[in-house]
Amino acid sequence: MKRKIQLRNIDRREFLQNSAKFATGALLMSFGVSEIFGADQSDRPEGSIEWITLNNGIKMPILGFGTLYLNGAEGEGCVADAISLGYRLIDTATIYGNEAAVGAGIKNSGISREELFVTSKLWVDDSGYENTKKAFQTTLNKLGLDYLDLYLIHRPRGDVKGSWKAMEELYREGRIKAIGVSNFDANQLDEIMSYANIKPAVNQIETHVFFQQEEAKLYLNQHGIQMEAWSPFAQGRNGLFTNETLASIGKKYDKTNAQVSLRWHYQRGVVAIPRTSQKAHMIENLNIFDFKLDESDMKKIELLDLYTTQFPEWG
Ligand SMILES: NC(=O)c1ccc[n+]([C@@H]2O[C@H](COP(=O)([O-])OP(=O)(O)OC[C@H]3O[C@@H](n4cnc5c(N)ncnc54)[C@H](OP(=O)(O)O)[C@@H]3O)[C@@H](O)[C@H]2O)c1
Numbered sequence: 001m002k003r004k005i006q007l008r009n010i011d012r013r014e015f016l017q018n019s020a021k022f023a024t025g026a027l028l029m030s031f032g033v034s035e036i037f038g039a040d041q042s043d044r045p046e047g048s049i050e051w052i053t054l055n056n057g058i059k060m061p062i063l064g065f066g067t068l069y070l071n072g073a074e075g076e077g078c079v080a081d082a083i084s085l086g087y088r089l090i091d092t093a094t095i096y097g098n099e100a101a102v103g104a105g106i107k108n109s110g111i112s113r114e115e116l117f118v119t120s121k122l123w124v125d126d127s128g129y130e131n132t133k134k135a136f137q138t139t140l141n142k143l144g145l146d147y148l149d150l151y152l153i154h155r156p157r158g159d160v161k162g163s164w165k166a167m168e169e170l171y172r173e174g175r176i177k178a179i180g181v182s183n184f185d186a187n188q189l190d191e192i193m194s195y196a197n198i199k200p201a202v203n204q205i206e207t208h209v210f211f212q213q214e215e216a217k218l219y220l221n222q223h224g225i226q227m228e229a230w231s232p233f234a235q236g237r238n239g240l241f242t243n244e245t246l247a248s249i250g251k252k253y254d255k256t257n258a259q260v261s262l263r264w265h266y267q268r269g270v271v272a273i274p275r276t277s278q279k280a281h282m283i284e285n286l287n288i289f290d291f292k293l294d295e296s297d298m299k300k301i302e303l304l305d306l307y308t309t310q311f312p313e314w315g
Contacts, residue, residue: 048086049286052271054201055224058178060150061117062266063286064089066230066275071098078277079105083116085282091204091273092143093121093154094135099142107144118143119150121182121204122167127158132166136175151176152204156188161195168198178202182230186219193223204228207270209246209261210238212305217268229265232272233258237310245300253291256284263288264301 051059065087070078075098079090083106092102099120106116120143126135140146151170153163167179180202181192193199203220207213207229220227234240246257255263258274262285265272274285293301309315 048289049088050289052226052269054178054226055199056178056201058149058201059117060178060202060226060271061087061089062269062271063087063262063288064091064117064119064271064273065282066273067092067098067102068096068275070101070275070277071096072101074277075101076105076108078282080108081279082282083109083111085279086286087282088115089117089119089271089273091119093123093152094126094139095121095123095154099139100144103143103145113145117149118145119152120148121152121154122163124155124157127153127160127163129159129162129166132163133170136166136170140175147175147177149177150180150202151178152180152182152202153184155183156181156185160188160192164192164196168196171198180204180225186216189219189223189225199223200225202226202228202271204230204273206230206309206311207265207272208232208234208310209240209243209264209301209304210234210306210310211308212302214305217270221269226271227269228271228273230273231311232265232274233261234310238306243304245304249293249297249300252297255288255291258285259288260293260297260301263291263293264298267293267298 049061049063052062053059065082067075067079079102090102092099120139122132122135126132151167153160170176171179178201179198180200182204184203203225205213205216208231217227241257243257246260250256250260262272262274266288276282276285
């Protein structure tokens with residue numbers, strides 16, 4: 001995405017709001033989220049996941065649990081385990097074919113609904129006003145829930161305008177706490193915001209140390225849209241779990257490449273949703289709140305950027 005930030009068409013009020021958000025983004029980059037949102041989090045048990053505040057005031061955990069490929073009994077068990085270990089954000093999607101399993105895992109976890117943050121996504125085949133309403137209800141039925149915390153348009157395909165209108169109505173009815181998009185670039189976000197009455201709260205995009213998406217992050221910060229990283233480990237592609245730069249940084253803090261990666265997302269103020277089928281990895285991925293990458297670590301990681309997707313087959 002090669003797009004320069006344009007300020008010419010925005011009024012002064014919006015400019016001031018954007019400037020404040022931009023300043024917050026810059027602060028997040030230099031200090032990490034805990035210093036910024038610390039005051040919000042006084043009753044948060046030490047080491048547990050922080051919650052950030054979206055542009056509509058709704059709070060969202062900064063670290064969550066991804067469920068792609070976690071289907072059937074395995075998916076159900078993983079989701080229940082993840083919640084029992086402390087994860088509160090669960091990310092699913094209609095196209096994953098696991099909403100029923102995720103719902104069963106949520107039910108088995110024994111944690112009350114209000115404590116959880118459940119995301120699902122509208123698949124491209126369901127785009128358009130009527131289809132979106134139907135697809136949303138099917139998603140809720142499969143999950144066994146009566147509201148979603150976050151509903152995203154999975155990809156910028158089909159009748160996005162019709163889908164957004166339906167999502168705005170569902171949001172106003174209180175059946176979705178926040179609405180957003182996934183895999184949208186700046187031009188596609190500009191487009192949706194040209195007719196939206198409710199601004200997207202989140203954009204979930206591919207982000208990891210090999211595809212850092214700095215320009216997208218700048219745009220999202222400027223517009224007060226929360227960036228969320230999918231495939232925060234690049235699914236281990238390009239040798240992420242054995243990368244020597246990450247390993248040498250991790251050695252200083254007695255942390256693994258996975259933990260260094262997740263801490264890097266966190267210090268950039270980006271929500272990450274790692275997926276694992278292993279309980280030991282679930283625990284490992286939660287243990288990122290007791291150390292801090294310093295400026296030189298962040299600079300070294302910056303140099304790992306390859307500026308391109310690791311998933312060309314999904315393009
Ligand atoms: N919006 C979109 O278009 C989109 C696209 C892709 C993904 N997503 C979402 O993002 C989530 C995460 O992305 P992802 O599932 O593609 O991949 P990912 O989280 O980047 O990587 C998952 C892989 O990492 C391994 N892993 C996890 N923790 C580990 C650890 N501590 N040490 C070593 N290996 C570890 C897992 O293996 P083990 O099971 O063996 O631990 C698994 O093979 C998805 O599950 C989904 O919810 C969204």
